[in-house]
Amino acid sequence: MRSFLLMSVALATVATVAGAQEDTGALIARLEEKAKAYAPAFPETQPLDATKWQTNDTYTPSGDPRAVKGGRLIQTWESYPPTLRTDGPDSSLVQLRDLHALVYETLVGIDPDTLATMPSLATHWQSTPIANPGGDGKITGEEFLFRISDKARWADGSEVTADDVVATWEHMVSEDRKDPTNPLVFNEYTKPEALDKLTVRVRTKTVNWRLFLYFGGMKIFPAKYIRITGDEYLNGYQWRLMMGSGPYHLAKPTDMVEQESFTVTRRKDWWGANERWAVGTNNFDEIRWIVVRDRDLEFEKIKKGEIDYHLISKAQRWVEECEFDAVKKGHILKRKIFTDNPQGIQGFAFNMRKPPFDDQRVRLAFAHLFNREKLIDKLFFNQYDFIDTYFPGGPWGSSKNPKIRYNPELAAKLLDAAGWKGRDKDGWLVNAKGEPFKVTLEYGQEAFTRIFTVIKEDLKLAGIDLQLSLMDWREVYKKVNERQFTLAFQSYSGLLYPNPRTSWSKELADQPQNNNVPGLKNDRIEQLLERYDSLLGVDEGVWRRRTAVIRKIDEILFEEMPYALGWQGGYTRVLYKNKFGHPPTYFSRLGDGSNIASLWWIDPELEAKYNDAVKNNTDLPRGETDQRPFPKKDEEPSKE
Amino acid sequence: MHGMTTYFIRRLLFVPLTFVCITCLIYTVIRFAPGGPVEQAKARIQMMQTGGEAGGPASGLGQGTEIDPRVVKQLEAYYKLDKPILVGYLIWLGEILTLDFGTSFTENRPVIDVIVSKFPVSIYFGLIGYFASWLVCVPLGVYKAIHHRTMFDTASSILVFAGYAIPGFIACLLLMILFGTHLDWLPLGGFRPPREEWEQLSFVGKALAQLRHTIIPMIGYMIGGFATMTILMKNSLLENFGADYVRTAFAKGLPEHRVIFVHALRNSLIPITAGIGHALGLLFAGSFLIETVCNIPGMGLLGFNAILQTDMPVIMAIAVFNTLILLFGNIVSDLIWALIDPRIRFGGSTR
Numbered sequence: 001m002r003s004f005l006l007m008s009v010a011l012a013t014v015a016t017v018a019g020a021q022e023d024t025g026a027l028i029a030r031l032e033e034k035a036k037a038y039a040p041a042f043p044e045t046q047p048l049d050a051t052k053w054q055t056n057d058t059y060t061p062s063g064d065p066r067a068v069k070g071g072r073l074i075q076t077w078e079s080y081p082p083t084l085r086t087d088g089p090d091s092s093l094v095q096l097r098d099l100h101a102l103v104y105e106t107l108v109g110i111d112p113d114t115l116a117t118m119p120s121l122a123t124h125w126q127s128t129p130i131a132n133p134g135g136d137g138k139i140t141g142e143e144f145l146f147r148i149s150d151k152a153r154w155a156d157g158s159e160v161t162a163d164d165v166v167a168t169w170e171h172m173v174s175e176d177r178k179d180p181t182n183p184l185v186f187n188e189y190t191k192p193e194a195l196d197k198l199t200v201r202v203r204t205k206t207v208n209w210r211l212f213l214y215f216g217g218m219k220i221f222p223a224k225y226i227r228i229t230g231d232e233y234l235n236g237y238q239w240r241l242m243m244g245s246g247p248y249h250l251a252k253p254t255d256m257v258e259q260e261s262f263t264v265t266r267r268k269d270w271w272g273a274n275e276r277w278a279v280g281t282n283n284f285d286e287i288r289w290i291v292v293r294d295r296d297l298e299f300e301k302i303k304k305g306e307i308d309y310h311l312i313s314k315a316q317r318w319v320e321e322c323e324f325d326a327v328k329k330g331h332i333l334k335r336k337i338f339t340d341n342p343q344g345i346q347g348f349a350f351n352m353r354k355p356p357f358d359d360q361r362v363r364l365a366f367a368h369l370f371n372r373e374k375l376i377d378k379l380f381f382n383q384y385d386f387i388d389t390y391f392p393g394g395p396w397g398s399s400k401n402p403k404i405r406y407n408p409e410l411a412a413k414l415l416d417a418a419g420w421k422g423r424d425k426d427g428w429l430v431n432a433k434g435e436p437f438k439v440t441l442e443y444g445q446e447a448f449t450r451i452f453t454v455i456k457e458d459l460k461l462a463g464i465d466l467q468l469s470l471m472d473w474r475e476v477y478k479k480v481n482e483r484q485f486t487l488a489f490q491s492y493s494g495l496l497y498p499n500p501r502t503s504w505s506k507e508l509a510d511q512p513q514n515n516n517v518p519g520l521k522n523d524r525i526e527q528l529l530e531r532y533d534s535l536l537g538v539d540e541g542v543w544r545r546r547t548a549v550i551r552k553i554d555e556i557l558f559e560e561m562p563y564a565l566g567w568q569g570g571y572t573r574v575l576y577k578n579k580f581g582h583p584p585t586y587f588s589r590l591g592d593g594s595n596i597a598s599l600w601w602i603d604p605e606l607e608a609k610y611n612d613a614v615k616n617n618t619d620l621p622r623g624e625t626d627q628r629p630f631p632k633k634d635e636e637p638s639k640e
Numbered sequence: 641m642h643g644m645t646t647y648f649i650r651r652l653l654f655v656p657l658t659f660v661c662i663t664c665l666i667y668t669v670i671r672f673a674p675g676g677p678v679e680q681a682k683a684r685i686q687m688m689q690t691g692g693e694a695g696g697p698a699s700g701l702g703q704g705t706e707i708d709p710r711v712v713k714q715l716e717a718y719y720k721l722d723k724p725i726l727v728g729y730l731i732w733l734g735e736i737l738t739l740d741f742g743t744s745f746t747e748n749r750p751v752i753d754v755i756v757s758k759f760p761v762s763i764y765f766g767l768i769g770y771f772a773s774w775l776v777c778v779p780l781g782v783y784k785a786i787h788h789r790t791m792f793d794t795a796s797s798i799l800v801f802a803g804y805a806i807p808g809f810i811a812c813l814l815l816m817i818l819f820g821t822h823l824d825w826l827p828l829g830g831f832r833p834p835r836e837e838w839e840q841l842s843f844v845g846k847a848l849a850q851l852r853h854t855i856i857p858m859i860g861y862m863i864g865g866f867a868t869m870t871i872l873m874k875n876s877l878l879e880n881f882g883a884d885y886v887r888t889a890f891a892k893g894l895p896e897h898r899v900i901f902v903h904a905l906r907n908s909l910i911p912i913t914a915g916i917g918h919a920l921g922l923l924f925a926g927s928f929l930i931e932t933v934c935n936i937p938g939m940g941l942l943g944f945n946a947i948l949q950t951d952m953p954v955i956m957a958i959a960v961f962n963t964l965i966l967l968f969g970n971i972v973s974d975l976i977w978a979l980i981d982p983r984i985r986f987g988g989s990t991r
Contacts, residue, residue: 079945082748089681089718090748178714180681238748257835259747259757259937290834293941294932296813300821300828474675474950477683513682 027236031228038224040163042197048147053124054539059111062591063280063599064583069266071602072286074308076298080259080291085237086219087171087179095289098594100219102248102264102287103241107146107165108216109277110496112588115395115543117212118277121160121220121245122146127212129536130203141204142536144212148198153271154222155243162194167223169202176230185214208533209546210497220245247272247282263288280583283601302332302575305614309576311593315383318573330620331613333578337586338571338628342494343393347565348441349490353483353510353519356420356437360561364404365414367564371406371458375451376567384567390557391550392568393494394590398551401558404565408462415462429463438465441487444473448489481513490517490563496590498550501529504557518562528553578620579607585629644978644985648971655967659960660733666959667729667952671721676950677745678715719745719952736960742953746945751957754942761831761931762939768854769861773869776862778912781873782905788878797871804867808860809929815856816934827853829935860930869912876908883907910980 082090086100108125109118117125126145132138152160171177172186188211192202204211225242226233241250250256251265266285272278290307292298299317302310303324312318318336326332348370350357357363376384388404389397420429420437428436441452449470456466466487480488492503492515506521508514532549535542572592580596581603587595613620716722720742723731735742741751780800784793803811819826832838833849841849880886881904889899928944931937939958946954977984 080747082744082746089677089715090745092681175710175714178711178718180711180715183711254835258749261834291935292829293935294829297816297829297933297935300816303821304824304828306828472675474673474679477679478674481682 024235024238027232028240031225031232031236034228035222035224038227040161040194040223042161042163042194045196045198048124050124053126053145053147054117055124056111056116056118057276059116059118059277060113061277061279061281062112062583062588062595063278064581065280067280067283067581067599067601068604069283069601070285070604071607072288073284073597073600073602074288074290074306075597076292076301076307076310077262077289078291078293078295080262083238084241085234086221086242087182088177088234089179091179092181098597099262099264099289101246101594102282102597103244103246103250104219104221105152105244105246105272106217106219107148108213110213110217112590114540115496116540117216119149119275120272120277121148121152122216123149125216127537139207139534139536141207142211143201143203144215145195145199145201146216148200149271150198151271151275152245153269154245155249155267155269157269158222158224159197160220160245161197161223162192162200164220164223164226165200165218166192166194167227168218168221171221171226171233172218174230177233178230186218189215207536209536209542210499210533212536213497245271247278248287259291261288261290281598283599284597287597305331305577308580309574309593309596312573312575315380318383319381322575327575327622329613329617330622331578331610332575333623334573334575334625335586335623336571336573336626338626339585339587339591339630340394340589341570341572341587341592342391342396342496342590343387343568343570344492344494345387345390345392345563345565346491346567347387347489347563349480349488349517349563350561351483351486351488351517351519352562354486356418356431356439357486357518359418360559361414361418362420363561363564365411365418366464367404367561368407368411368414369459369462369464370404370455370564370566372567373406374458375454379451379454380567384569387565387568390554390563390565391498393570394496395547396498396550396554398554398558400551400555404558406458408458411462420463423463427460427463428465436465437463438467439487440467440469441489442469442471442476442479442485443489444471444476446470452489480517483512483517483519488517491566500525500532500550500553504553505529520557520560520562522556522560525553525556528556577610578613579603579610581606586627589630648975651971651974655964658967659963662963663733663956663959664729667732667956668725670950670952670955671725671728673950676721676952677719678712678721680949681715721952732956736956741957741960744946744954745951746949746954751953754954755939755957755961758937758939758942761936765854765857765861765936765938769858769865772858773862773865777866777869778873778909781870782877782900784870784874785877785881786900788874800867800870803863806863807929808863808927809933811863812856812860812930812933815859819856826856829856829933831936857930857934857936860934861927872911873908876911877904880904880908910977913976913980 077095079095081093081096081099084096084099085091086096086104105121107120107122109120110116111118124147126143128143128145129139130141130143132140146165148160148162148165150159154160169186169189169192172179172182175183188205188208190203190205192200195201202215222243228236239256243249247270248264248266251263255263255265264287266282270282292301292307295313298307298310299312299321301307303326305326312322322334324332327334348366350363350366352358352363357366372386376382376386386403386405388401391397415429415437419431422430424430424434424436426436428438430436443452449468452466452468456468459466476488479485480490502508503515504520504522504525505516506523506526508516509519509521528549532546532553535546535549572587574593574596576596579602580600582596582600587593587599591599609620612618713722720728720731732742739752741755743749744751744754747754780796784796787793816826816828820828827833830853832846832853833841838846838849877900883904886899886904889903890896894903927938928940931941932944942954943958945951946958
């Protein structure tokens with residue numbers, strides 16, 4: 001009886017497991033068969049009339065023509081990605097972004113100096129406003145055309161066509177991919193049409209200049225592989241990199257060592273190798289990521305030379321620990337590279353929906369009590385600077401914003417004007433009702449305790465009782481999203497193209513789960529948001545007009561003071577082996593550490609000197625640590 | 641004997657009920673905990689940074705946007721979080737009975753594959769550490785008991801307790817800095833050399849490489865347990881030294897080494913030996929701090945990351961294994977006690 005029961009369980013197990021899901025191998029074989037049957041038909045390709053199309057051949061390429069192809073770059077991942085997919089659940093991760101940028105290409109790119117559109121898969125483009133057919137002249141959308149390069153090829157040598165763009169859009173809007181954002185964004189377009197093999201047309205449903213960049217910046221996938229069901233995509237490409245048209249690919253399955261490393265190899269047959277925009281880029285024969293879960297261990301690895309570079313995020317480490325032997329000898333170079341990479345903001349978010357921070361004077365007073373000077377001096381080794389704009393990095397921030405600095409006397413006057421007069425027996429400021437000024441700050445990162453403790457003491461002198469409450473970050477996130485907070489410390493990454501509507505639209509102020517955390521409602525900003533979104537076009541002039549609008553929004557935000565802004569770096573701190581060549585500017589104007597993989601190369605002469613110096617324990621030139629290759633631009637944008 | 645059999649059968653019969661209670665509780669707690677995979681997806685989108693390079697992807701794509709509620713529902717179904725808690729638990733239990741542990745949210749692989757890939761690492765270090773502890777702590781404890789209150793006893797106690805005070809992962813980090821970075825005698829973490837290097841080594845080369853990669857993590861695992869086992873061995877032996885049968889043995893003229901190693905030591909080993917059952921759980925658990933610092937993909941790190949990221953299938957699978965090991969481990973410990981010490985009898989009167 002016991003044997004029979006055991007056998008039954010075993011058989012049930014086998015049956016369940018066998019029947020539960022198609023074998024991945026069988027699925028992939030089926031997808032390959034499907035791809036072989038792909039045979040699109042197109043109308044005859046029209047010759048390109050350059051007078052009707054826009055292009056850009058005046059940009060300055062980011063790459064250095066002196067670059068030498070070859071070698072292997074070894075860099076790190078903090079964790080192995082949970083999938084290799086570009087879309088769907090768990091795909092929006094930083095490590096995947098860097099990997100996919102090497103394997104897939106977009107229709108157009110962006111010149112980091114001027115923000116003008118640059119060719120990529122598409123050599124030419126058009127952007128035409130669509131007027132209301134009713135005849136009132138109101139613009140209701142835009143029509144974009146992209147002309148794909150006739151040289152563009154997939155990794156298997158087949159042509160990139162307009163149908164690939166159509167299929168990619170279909171993939172983006174498919175809800176069966178279960179992607180959190182793509183359908184939301186790409187449903188702003190009607191279905192694209194392949195006018196011929198190389199020309200694709202798409203129309204937008206709304207007016208927003210960023211829609212050109214979103215569509216133009218969409219990674220393009222081969223129609224023969226991407227036109228599949230959601231289940232086929234999610235299962236078939238979980239651990240398989242779909243073929244791309246980019247400079248790198250996964251050369252062999254053994255280049256993927258689960259939970260350990262991932263290696264991509266440069267394609268010798270990459271179609272774009274000789275294009276002007278690609279000169280001096282994608283120079284490494286191999287790029288390998290190894291998983292190093294601990295940042296301290298990663299630091300030890302660069303000291304030992306086991307990895308090629310290491311980005312330093314902590315000021316203390318940069319100042320106190322980065323003068324080890326290899327750095328002193330010039331074997332490892334230490335560089336702080338300043339660029340205009342959008343930095344994002346961090347700071348105290350006030351809940352403007354309720355007291356005490358519903359009063360602008362109280363918010364401004366708090367900002368003047370936020371002693372960033374002391375933090376930067378005492379805790380951050382003077383490595384950081386004040387954030388004086390809501391759009392730091394890039395050209396967006398206004399220089400007219402007031403410089404909010406620690407000023408307890410001014411703060412006291414503001415608080416007094418706001419009704420916080422007198423102190424209770426414990427020394428706390430009180431309002432007209434006799435209530436003490438008590439604020440709870442709930443936060444989720446233990447590392448911030450030392451920072452908030454300093455702020456707490458300064459606030460105490462001013463009569464404000466700041467109560468610190470360390471919680472699980474998920475609980476904090478939930479409370480902030482549900483607006484159950486008075487004060488919160490928030491940080492956001494920077495955006496190349498600001499999207500102020502998602503943070504400052506008054507329509508979002510009273511809704512949960514969005515980035516208008518303070519609950520700002522400002523009619524002037526609302527008008528400027530409309531204006532900003534409607535500035536259509538892709539030339540340099542329109543970028544200047546957009547910049548002017550953002551700067552105006554910036555100035556109004558400083559009047560409203562929804563945040564007490566914190567500190568920023570505005571640079572990338574990197575330790576790297578002294579064997580790399582790089583552009584004179586190290587990175588592009590808007591670049592950061594991710595440029596190392598795309599713009600740097602292994603200089604044979606430097607490498608020989610490095611190997612020799614390490615072997616014989618001799619010195620190499622160290623060069624200057626601080627690098628400011630991009631002077632600030634002086635020109636003012638056109639007035640709005 | 642009849643009483644003992646009944647006792648152990650009763651213990652075994654309670655295992656399923658205890659298992660259900662524990663796993664149901666854990667499942668419920670996880671379902672209530674914030675920060676699941678859907679919330680994490682939302683958080684990533686709200687804070688998301690996108691590219692910014694010439695030729696790179698468009699930026700601002702969806703940042704700050706709220707996810708479409710229909711997509712949220714799809715994601716909840718994808719992660720099997722769309723059912724009520726009790727229903728979800730019963731479905732999970734049914735799957736477990738067919739040995740289907742589900743798919744990890746964070747690694748997107750079958751959980752059993754994830755555990756199978758990490759389990760050997762933890763077992764490897766656990767077993768080596770455990771046996772190494774025996775090899776070091778038992779002789780050391782015996783020596784300390786024999787030379788009680790000597791300079792050696794005092795000095796070794798200081799060292800042992802210093803080791804107890806230093807967290808294992810700190811010891812690993814310090815050892816790596818000293819022997820890995822400065823002296824370059826040992827590698828900086830990792831279970832073994834990179835695959836392409838490993839495949840080119842001979843058998844002896846592989847053994848040596850594995851040994852080099854084992855030393856520092858093994859010290860980290862052992863350093864805390866040294867004090868416990870050494871002092872337990874010493875105190876147990878000292879207690880037996882004062883027993884009547886030892887005095888009788890000396891009185892009968894037996895040589896000292898025979899009294900200590902044949903008579904006293906056997907009885908002194910009982911508390912240590914009987915703890916083998918409990919040690920089974922430790923072998924499986926690993927240590928996430930040591931594994932993080934030493935870059936070893938073991939069970940400790942898996943469990944820690946699973947909790948942080950609310951990877952429910954992995955958490956529940958670890959709960960299943962830990963619960964079963966604990967329950968059976970306790971029974972095994974009791975059995976060993978009863979076998980070793982005839983004075984100990986469960987479920988009936990002692991002889």
